[in-house]
Amino acid sequence: MNDNLINEFYGIGIQNGKTPENLGVLWRSAQNLGASFIFTIGNRYAKQACDTHNAVKSMPYYHYDTFEDFLRNLPKGTRIVGVELHADAKPLETFHHPRRCVYVLGAEDHGLSKQAIEKSHFLVKFKSQLSLNVAVAGSIVMYDRATSKPRV
Template sequence: MTDPAAGTPGAQAGPAPEVGVGPWEGPWPEGEQWDPELLAHGDRRNVVDAYRYWTMDAIVADLDTRRHGFHVAVENWQHDLNIGSVVRTANAFLAQEVHIVGRRRWNRRGAMVTDRYQHLRHHAGVEEFVAWARAEGLPVIGIDNFPDSRQLETYDLPERCVLVLGQEGPGLSPEMHAAAEVTLSIAQFGSTRSINASAAAAVAMHAWVRRHVFGQPVG
């Protein structure tokens, strides 16, 4: 006998539940962070509940008071489609900035609008990027599986640094590899040579968070 709850093959699914909250109920709150349009019509954005009904500028200003000490950079020589996902993850882990090295244009669809809340900076090339990092006193740490790479899992990431990802396929450019203080590889156990660039970025950022937010020792 068919389970009625399972439905029938080819049956139309119901409408997806709405994200967020509807119009504010009751007297409106006071404060510059509140957005009158959102209070009146509801807030359907992909933001945490603490930021419901806040203006975008107010959210960014609040995030700026507690951003972490790491930056993320991505080389963009061939219009890498992973950059949007990297930006989204950088927002989730509260990176200081995301740096695009190479081509200025990138596909923002994967960022899911998080680029509005995440600081972005463009560098025309590796030399310009490295000069900026040195001026800021930030070590450049490459994430790639070169023969001279050290293990991310056992490396003590500095609190202030720039984690640099190459683009999908070729990985870090020779110029970026040479400029990096160290390159770190992510342990892999299957048959593939490498993992997706955006996945590698997420692993590297989370390694920083484990070390400097939760104080977990490396090794």
């Protein structure tokens, strides 16, 4: 087995998710695009029809009550990649994904918290006329990761 694959993982989740439907769609994409785990920060997951593959039972799911709780429980060496329309965010098109990371998305109505933005090792954004649905945005990021770009 390739040693790089053993040392490589990623998780994806939503901070203060607005609707359970978005979580289900994001998690189905996470299962299809190779995420190692899924998580929420703030609001709790509730089963819904959008998670037709039952991803929450097919891959590890973590819930953190607060962002501080999330930070305390990250695996050592994990980089935080915030997905946010922010002036300091790097374009996804040229971003090299870390080998070991978590992607944190915010709810459509509020985005990431100030603390999440400040604690992120990287911020990424991609070209879009308007803010996208959180499940769509997360799926785009995971698809980009699945391409043959080198990892850092």
